[in-house]
Amino acid sequence: MRLRLLPAILSGCLLSAACGGGAGASGAEPNRSGGEVKLQGAGASFPAPLYNKWFKAYSASHQNVVVDYQSVGSGSGVKNVIDHTVDFGASDAAMKPEDMARVPEGVQLFPMTAGSIVLAYNLQGVEGLKLSRKAYSGVFLGKVTRWKDPLIAGANPGAKLPDLPINVVVRADSSGTSFVFSQHLSAISDEFGKSVGANTMPNWPVGTKSKGNEGVTASLMTTPGSIGYIEYGYAKTQKVPMAALENKSGKYVEASTATGQAALASVALPDDMIAWAKDPEPADAYPIVTYTWLICYKKYATQDKLEAMQDLVRFGLTEGQKDAESLGYIPLPEGVVTKATMAIPKLAGQ
Template sequence: MSIHRFISSASLVTALLLTQGCGSGGSENFVKLQGAGASFPAPLYNKWFKAYSNSHDDVQIDYQSVGSGQGVKSVIDRTVDFGASDAAMKPDEMASVDGGVQLLPMTAGSVVLAYNLEGVDELKLSREAYVNIFLGKITKWNDPAIVATNEGVELPDQPINVVVRSDSSGTTYVFTKHLAEINSEFSESVGVEKAPNWPVGTKSKGNEGVTASINTTPGSIGYIEFGYAVGAKLAMASLENKAGSFIKPSIESAQAAMASVAMPEDLIAWMPDPEGDDAYPIVTYTWIICYKTYPNAETVQALKDVLTYCLTEGQKSSEQLGYIPLPETVVEQVQAALDSITVSAPASAT
């Protein structure tokens, strides 16, 4: 047999095995887990899932970064094995899933205001300034509200190009939750939404799309997850926090924000305007959404093993990509909740 025929035959056998393993019934030796949802944690999730699959050839995890809204919809429609959302799930959404869901915080991160402004390496934005930029009331970079907190900085007489999300987004939900918390006009006119009716802004899909738009459009500003800004080497504004301090986004300032809130029993914790002199003001947990029960033991075991890896070994790589490792007490709570996921009882014979 020639080497080319051998390679071709081996490839065919591999393809057949993968096809059998990815079928609806699965196999004893291969499990494919399908997930979809938030773009906010996607770089970290993809790193975790790739690392796990590389060391476990009997498990494949496919995660699609489609936005939190679509992730929740996919869970409700039962087109995935797990979803992911920065907006958690609302009680009515949870109630619509037969058998129930289990939300598991897996990491945390900051929502930053990244900008593209030549010659401006440091920028401080007051609460008044950044709310009014996204309300469309501040339209120039040399607006007095921005100048007032940036003494000595040469701010151009240039229009502000605001970039917002086009899709149903947990990052948007977290950002609007913060803006609504600190400004009554924003709360009443825009509100807390995954896909609000923004009064201003060009739209891009996903954290990936907003990052690309900021990177390629001079004079722009937009909200993205911290790790995306770091990866694209975008400048990030220091934001005024509840204590009146201007805080740069960092792992440390995010951890200071997380210290202000305890994780409740349902594992859904919010910090829309955290306390603390050193706390960065826009920080959130992000959740993987599992079903309470699954139809077969192989899926349950694979899912638990993957997520246990993410909660333990995986946390060590969080900071490298701009995410905040979960506090040990939270890891313990999440692991206990993970244990509650079971195999559904077979239907009774009729």
């Protein structure tokens, strides 16, 4: 599909496309001077709403750039980069060193935005739900199975919790959101770490499956008694209630820009620009926060495509950050923007 603007549900791809494809990417047509620059990509659904807005603005002033992206999940995005079937990828799980080694021309990762993973729920008449670390890790271990379980009721005195089984909704696809969430659960629960562990496709002991952040959100909205993990922006946009979670300091914290920034401030960004806040320590930090990355090849077949991708990444890191908070994402810290911008020249032509 060759579109200047894709529907919102495919939007995550749009920014990814900014990274453009490697020299051997299939479907990537050599650019003819003065003609269209076609960028094809696939990857994370987590940042899709923000990426969509960025690309509307960018395409309006760059009529020669055509972006085609599929919001297929982080795992598929990484695989497509390795297989050279795209010009770019996008992932919330970054990229493993062993996977990077499978790309001969090399890859460059750019943190483009950050966001919180929330536990959204569908309980009529229940607002301000609080979940302790033992409660929500127990839910996803399949050991806390009813809404009136003492681990939930104890943190919510006065709440009219229904006498219903908990319907857990998890991702069906290979997902960076799943990786970040299961990585956090592994950090706070030894049992979870040993029995399930961090993975883009965890072997969940409980749960019905839906594809993408979009699919999990839809399942939550239509099934009473449900709980699931999604990116904050999806819950905010669809007005799905979100639980306040107990953090490492024992405080119950809601997801917000400020609590997300507190979590990000607890970790330094290394030279490879991959950093994780698995269980942030600050008392004001929301406990599940992550960067999300574009995966670009280090070499591109044409100068026009290279320059378009460099410019699009630069746009996302600068002007694009102004749109992050309104859509439920966390603007990048200034130091991260500087570091990522300095890496743009690492993208080169043949």
